[in-house]
Amino acid sequence: MFNKILVVCVGNICRSPTVEALLKSRLAHRGIDVSSAGLGALVDKPMDSTALEVLRDHGGDLPDHKGRQLTREHLQQADVILAMEKRHVERIVEMAPEVRGKTFLLGKWQNNQEISDPYRQQKVAFEHVYQLMAQGVDSWSQKL
Template sequence: MFERILIVCMGNVCRSPAAEYLFRARTDSPGVNFTSAGLCAPEGRPMDPTALELLADSGIDGTMHRARQLAPSMLHEADLILGMEKSHVDAMVRLVPETRGKVYLLDKWLDGNDIPDPYRQQRPAFEYVHEMIARDIESWRPYL
């Protein structure tokens, strides 16, 4: 059973916080703690407004989110780590090699694809990414 799940992207303002909040809302596993961080996060920055809007459309309030920079201690403490892109998975394993067995791509159970970064793009790009994340979360539910 996973108790601490960390979701990672680049800036921790679009994809990983959206996944964090969607996981929280859609997972029935009590005692599971979802957090997120970024490989190059602008510390303290709120979630992107379009990502917030899409969460709000699903009845989820993400306004409390603030970007966090990924630290090696976060990788050590997590039971499961999910990256948005293969390059994120590789970067985390390079940063802390002993985490190799618990770092996976969010899209692991479906197509094994990267989830593209919608940052600084129009709403349709965010909608596409939001749908991908929601689909991937559903694929992880049997394992949580």
């Protein structure tokens, strides 16, 4: 049984909080704790306004999110760690080699698809990335 899921990206203001919100919504009835953090987080910053707008356009929300820096302790406490890009997985494993077996790409079930950072791009890029993240969340929700 997986009780704690950690979602990781770089800044923790676009991708990982979006996935956090989607997973929380999908898994709420199962009592699974979902959180997010960034490898180079914009600590205490709110979710990117365009990312939040796209999330809300699709019926989601995460209004009180604040960027959080990833720590070794976060990694050790998680049962499953979901990252957006292969280089994120590599950095996570460098920080805590013992978490290698529980660290995966969000796009694992989509042929290990990486999900690029839409930060500072147009809304259409955020929408595209949202669709990729939603596919990953759908797949993981069935596997967890």
